[in-house]
Amino acid sequence: MNIIETSNLTKSYAGFFAVTELCLHIPKGKVYGFLGPNGAGKSTVMKMLLGLTRPTKGSFVIDGKRYPESRIEILKEIGSFIEAPSFYGNLTGKENLEIVQSILGLPASAVDEAMELTGITQYKDRPARKYSLGMKQRLGLASALLGRPPVLILDEPTNGLDPVGIHEIRTLVRSLPQKFDCTVLVSSHLLSEIELMADNIGILNHGHLLFEGTLNELRQMAALRGYPYDNLEDTFLAIINDDNMQRSGIK
Amino acid sequence: MNFRSECRKIKRTGFLPAFIAGGFLAGAVPVLNMLFRSANYIKPDVNPVEVLFMANWQTMALLNILLVLEGACILYHTEYTDNAMQRMRTLPFNESGLFINKFLLVLMMCTILVAIEAAAIGFCCEHWFGGTVIHGAAGYMHICIEILESLGYSLLLVLPAALLSLFIASICKNMWVSLGIGVLCIFTATMLPADNFVLSLFPFAMPFQILAGTAPDTVYNFITACIAEIIIILLAEMLFLKARRSFE
Ligand SMILES: Nc1ncnc2c1ncn2[C@@H]1O[C@H](COP(=O)(O)OP(=O)(O)OP(=O)(O)O)[C@@H](O)[C@H]1O
Ligand SMILES: [Mg+2]
Numbered sequence: 297m298n299i300i301e302t303s304n305l306t307k308s309y310a311g312f313f314a315v316t317e318l319c320l321h322i323p324k325g326k327v328y329g330f331l332g333p334n335g336a337g338k339s340t341v342m343k344m345l346l347g348l349t350r351p352t353k354g355s356f357v358i359d360g361k362r363y364p365e366s367r368i369e370i371l372k373e374i375g376s377f378i379e380a381p382s383f384y385g386n387l388t389g390k391e392n393l394e395i396v397q398s399i400l401g402l403p404a405s406a407v408d409e410a411m412e413l414t415g416i417t418q419y420k421d422r423p424a425r426k427y428s429l430g431m432k433q434r435l436g437l438a439s440a441l442l443g444r445p446p447v448l449i450l451d452e453p454t455n456g457l458d459p460v461g462i463h464e465i466r467t468l469v470r471s472l473p474q475k476f477d478c479t480v481l482v483s484s485h486l487l488s489e490i491e492l493m494a495d496n497i498g499i500l501n502h503g504h505l506l507f508e509g510t511l512n513e514l515r516q517m518a519a520l521r522g523y524p525y526d527n528l529e530d531t532f533l534a535i536i537n538d539d540n541m542q543r544s545g546i547k
Numbered sequence: 548m549n550f551r552s553e554c555r556k557i558k559r560t561g562f563l564p565a566f567i568a569g570g571f572l573a574g575a576v577p578v579l580n581m582l583f584r585s586a587n588y589i590k591p592d593v594n595p596v597e598v599l600f601m602a603n604w605q606t607m608a609l610l611n612i613l614l615v616l617e618g619a620c621i622l623y624h625t626e627y628t629d630n631a632m633q634r635m636r637t638l639p640f641n642e643s644g645l646f647i648n649k650f651l652l653v654l655m656m657c658t659i660l661v662a663i664e665a666a667a668i669g670f671c672c673e674h675w676f677g678g679t680v681i682h683g684a685a686g687y688m689h690i691c692i693e694i695l696e697s698l699g700y701s702l703l704l705v706l707p708a709a710l711l712s713l714f715i716a717s718i719c720k721n722m723w724v725s726l727g728i729g730v731l732c733i734f735t736a737t738m739l740p741a742d743n744f745v746l747s748l749f750p751f752a753m754p755f756q757i758l759a760g761t762a763p764d765t766v767y768n769f770i771t772a773c774i775a776e777i778i779i780i781l782l783a784e785m786l787f788l789k790a791r792r793s794f795e
């Protein structure tokens with residue numbers, strides 16, 4: 297069963313298409329890796345799912361609720377973290393989480409749980425403005441995890457983290473479906489990273505979905521089309537390269 | 548969106564101290580004025596409240612408007628500087644609630660501000676006019692009511708300026724831009740001729756109005772216009788939020 301489905305989702309900015317006729321199918325209870333080079337439109341898609349930007353065309357359904365009619369209902373189910381961390385710099389990490397907790401109407405224990413999971417408990421009383429980049433990133437993640445939402449949308453959650461942090465967050469993301477019974481949509485530019493976290497992947501380039509399926513299906517597809525398939529990073533690069541060549545050919 | 552979380556967000560922003568300090572500064576205006584120039588004002592048969600307002604309100608009102616503007620800018624600055632607004636907009640509530648609660652917070656601060664000013668005016672009445680111009684318990688009672696009425700009126704008339712400041716601050720992501728626009732508006736307001744009714748309806752000009760010594764008709768007109776402005780600015784904010792959502 298798919299918990300998120302988009303149909304012909306399109307976003308254009310002043311004549312250029314950031315996302316074109318996207319049809320995503322994200323199965324419930326899985327980690328879905330959203331992959332693409334810089335500017336592919338990953339963040340744009342995630343922002344549309346959160347109602348931060350309005351689709352030029354198309355629509356989507358999350359957990360049976362359709363956008364835009366049920367925007368608020370949809371937001372109740374999503375924990376999110378988009379691009380740069382967003383927080384109140386004058387408040388401490390804990391106070392930041394408490395704001396979100398009180399808006400969502402969650403018990404106070406949710407804050408402690410989220411801080412524990414993301415490892416910011418020891419910095420909870422420091423103003424968020426004075427956090428290091430990695431701590432801000434973790435604060436953003438903690439805020440997304442508050443209240444164990446059924447759907448998590450994480451845009452490059454390991455950006456700015458040290459190797460140990462990257463490993464920690466990967467492991468956390470990987471474990472979320474079992475732990476919280478939730479679905480995760482996570483983006484990255486690195487297939488090597490997605491490979492370690494995701495069950496299903498979608499590859500996006502210039503706003504077009506080039507591939508959607510499991511990692512095994514990706515290997516099969518690569519073998520069929522003559523792309524290298526022993527190293528998935530190479531597969532990814534070959535797919536993107538091929539698509540870019542075709543695109544310049546069309547022009 | 549709850550009022551309590553709006554109150555929590557102002558921690559360490561200097562919002563509360565600004566209003567308290569501003570209130571005492573505005574309260575000091577009539578006291579200092581009387582301390583040094585009381586001879587000019589104390590005459591038999593004058594209305595002390597009217598005299599005090601005439602002599603000091605222009606300065607006090609200017610302070611009030613500046614504080615309200617600064618408060619509005621601080622409130623939205625915390626939302627925009629570290630991009631907290633983006634997280635807020637992905638939470639399940641209507642953005643208009645955020646605006647309304649920020650307005651309630653400013654309203655609460657204005658009430659405190661005006662209460663400090665009322666105390667200062669009351670003190671001046673008692674200290675400089677008591678016994679000579681004001682006589683007996685009935686006289687004091689009368690003065691108290693007059694002060695409360697005057698400042699209630701002032702509180703109401705400062706609300707459109709507060710709302711407009713919040714409206715500007717909610718549009719501009721950079722605090723300095725909204726502060727700049729606000730200061731320009733205040734500057735314009737002080738240049739407007741005070742005897743022109745239509746021009747003095749400009750939200751930033753209205754707080755300079757005084758209740759004491761004004762004809763009841765004029766007072767009635769100002770109150771009506773003030774309520775209309777409050778409604779219009781609220782509607783404008785709702786429209787703006789809707790439009791921003793569909794264009795972004
Ligand atoms: N507000 C905007 N106005 C105009 N163009 C925009 C706007 N937001 C995004 N774009 C464009 O849309 C395209 C997709 O951007 P997006 O941020 O979704 O990429 P991304 O896949 O998240 O890239 P990255 O990996 O660098 O984060 C880019 O070409 C970008 O310049
Ligand atoms: Mg991005």
